[in-house]
Amino acid sequence: MMLLAVLSGFLLAVAVPTLYRVAGKHIGWVLALLPALLTAYFASLIPAVSDGETLLIRNQWMPGLGVSLDFMVDGLALVFALLISGIGTFILIYAGSYLQGHKDLGRFYVTMLSFMASMLGLVLSDNLITFFVFWELTSITSYMLIGFNHEDAEARKCALQGLFVTAGGGLVLMAGLILLIFITGSYSFSEILASDLAIHDHGYYTAAAVCILIGAFTKSAQVPFHFWLPNAMAAPTPVSAYLHSATMVKAGVYLLARLNSSMDGDALWSNSLMFFGAATMLTGAYLAFSSTGIKKVLAYSTVMALGTLTMLIGVGTEKAIIAFVCVLVAHSLYKGALFMLAGALDHETGTKDITKMGGLWRSMPRTAAITGLAALSLAGLPPLFGFVAKELMFESVINSPGWPWALLTAAVASSILVVAVAGLVFLKPFFGPVRTTPKQPHDAPVAMLIGPAVLTLLALIFGVAPFLPATFVLDATVSSVYGSGVETALALWHGVNVPLMLSGASLLAGSLLFVTWQRLHSTLYAVNTAASRFGPEAGYFRFMLGITQVASWQTRVLQNGVLGIYLLILVLVTFGLTGYTLFTRHGFQLDFDFSNGYFYEFGIALLIVAATIFASVTRSRLGSVASVGVLGFGVALIFIHFSAPDLGITQLLVETLTVILLVLVLFKLPPFVNLSSPWERYRDLAVAVFAGAIMTLLMLAVLDIQYFDSISSYYIENSYGLAFGKNIVNVILVDFRQLDTLGEIFVLGLAAMGVYSMVKLRAEDQHKP
Amino acid sequence: METLMAYVVGLLFTASIYMMLRRSIVKLVIGLIILSNAANLLIFVVAGLTRGAPPLIPDGASEVVGAVADPLPQALILTAIVIAFSVLAFAVVLIRRAYEVVGTDDLDKMKDTDT
């Protein structure tokens, strides 16, 4: 059931083109049924999980490699799964309307559903390798979605940037996960979390922690990797709302939270989380405040929220983890809503620039009302869930075990900025003087408003009655991040205390900042443009330029275009190294004992030798091809005579086909002429004789000694017992080593495609005038 | 017999590498064919040559009778033969295509075709 739940997205993705033809413009509503069902399914797991149970569902995948499709559902995974499927439902409905009539809507849904399935797999996987596979799948689907408008060069560039950063980080993460497997000896999250092994005492700990942190930081857009996320806004808005605010970018945070209880206990882990988290929070808040495009503003405020989440994991106290979970949920709710609303604004007005919008509340009253509520949650004002989350954040930062003052300053500064940002998002477009926009604005259709409305309503309900989500699932989530049972007691009103006063102060300061925004933003813009020349994004571009330069330099040096030289170097190095190893380990020993052969076997050997020599020296192409054929038949005779009937038949058939192929093709080429000088020929002959001699010596050595027992006896003994086959060669091919054979027929397929396209290509060339 | 075959395989490698180092593209193909035969024979011979005992389980039995030839190198070679053939077909077509475009079968004159 769980396997089906995770993979259903992929299955449905396959069916999208057909469904699209049937459902037409209602496709969004039809497809949204799946995430809606999934939400219901995951919701049905809530009672068990909130009782503190961890569900483990086991499925085999590649047991030999320790890879399984095991799923683990605990509080953390369940909250993520609910967010992914719940928000996914609304996003799919929304996208149907937002992209209505787009020629590639089908492709959009295919990738979007694949992404959803990958993301579910990511948060539910128990196996580290499977987790990583899903992790990479989200990077790839994200790449395709950012580059959805693939005819736009800018979108392609942004997509590539996102892919480079996240997939590069993914590679580092893989190293980290493998180190973690080395340390713990287990492939499973649940086992790692359950074991009381002191991971941070192990020699590999530092390396593993750094690798995992880099992987998580790239995915979750932490400083200095934050630059890809705002650029990812080149994607259509439903994608930004789903991937780049509510779900995918939280994968890194998810990983940190997942491993926190095991990796914690070392200063490196918590300090870097606190430092980078706080830095990201502040950077994101500042950049959000200084941007003018509505999607950029929201993207940078997402960066800020991700920083907050990372920082809270780093603080790591019980309070901080409670705050972490609340910020996580609150952010997904309001940010998903705000992005969809921003898309609605963009869709209805035709511009993304907030300086060009104003007074829209008259023409878009419903959109304005929902945006207002969501922005309140963003600013962290009562009575929304964002307020609860922010109060908790302040409280946990004040009591942080490390750097409380620095973190508090950063937190207050960013919440001041965020209040101003919330103003930018809500007040700027909807109030003030009416401005003319490229399109005549009117309220967005129901499909585009239902998602934001429901999400905002949830934020409101959770804010007024925070015990509701707490008792259902958040308690269990906090417990699974913190590592032991925790009772959260969430409330909207904590009485007059320090966090409340800080909130009040930041509201005041933020409002002031918002009022001065008009005057500030051109200055800020100039400052940011100047700073971007030295920022991490500039570093990224310099790095990419460096790669192409190094590539062209090494091509010039190593690949000068003369094939003969490459081959000569290759042969000399390969056989030189082989010969050296052979000489030092075994020594050269010749053996001339030919007594154990029959005379007709000598005959076959002689035939092979004669055919080979003739093929090499003859000046006639036909003679050469024919004698290569004789050589092949000689080899076939050897196979048949020495107990390999399958090989003999195959060799005979292939040899026939080879000759036919050569006849079809080679005689279009000019006849042999001697192109090389005598000196070159003697040089090549010397190299060839050297290589041949090494091979002979190597074979004699191999025949002489045996380092390992043969593994063939296993196949011989079990051919009939396990695989019910009597032809052991065939049993190895199609049963014991089936995967290898499967790979091989794919190689055949590739070769056929290569030949076909080369021939086809030529036909098209000829048709050109 | 294995000893003798070791020399034969050595000769095959010599011939194939010599042919592959020629500048004529047709000789390169001939060298390629000899090379794949050499490699197959190499694997076959070093696993030991057995006369008249193919790795088959007789009718009615569920285990082999007596010693049989090693099935594993045979399985390796069987796939190698088919792969070698398709790679050869690919190479041959590529070469002819190159010849048509460049108008020469001299490998040394093909060095600047990609610019």
Next chain:
Amino acid sequence: MKTNTLILHTAALAIMPLQLMFSVFLLLRGHDEPGGGFIGGLVAASAFVLYAFAFGAESTRQLLRVSPRDILAAGLLFGLASTIPAFWTGQAMLTALWWEVPLPGEGYLKLSTVLIFDIGVYLAVLGTLMTFVISLMESEE
């Protein structure tokens, strides 16, 4: 490329069906005796190659009815499909499954994912070789 010898035409017509039947025979008995997907596929391909030499690429294409690339694709799909059933029984991917279907009269029909896989190999080899030969011959014409 098309030859006009009477002997080749007659021989091709007579030999080809035999060769095709033989190839299927080799394929089916491959698990217990010399034969199998690779060899069967090669024999079938040489049957069609013989036909192509006698009657030309176009009529071979008509004889095949489907594009050789579709045969290749079908082969690869068969190969892949044979790895899936093990999932539904909760076993690891690629685990072979066997079913014995009683035949009327004596004996059993041995059906297995392995046989499906071998058929996949057969089709893939046949498809690959026919793609080579037909596209090359057509480029000659």
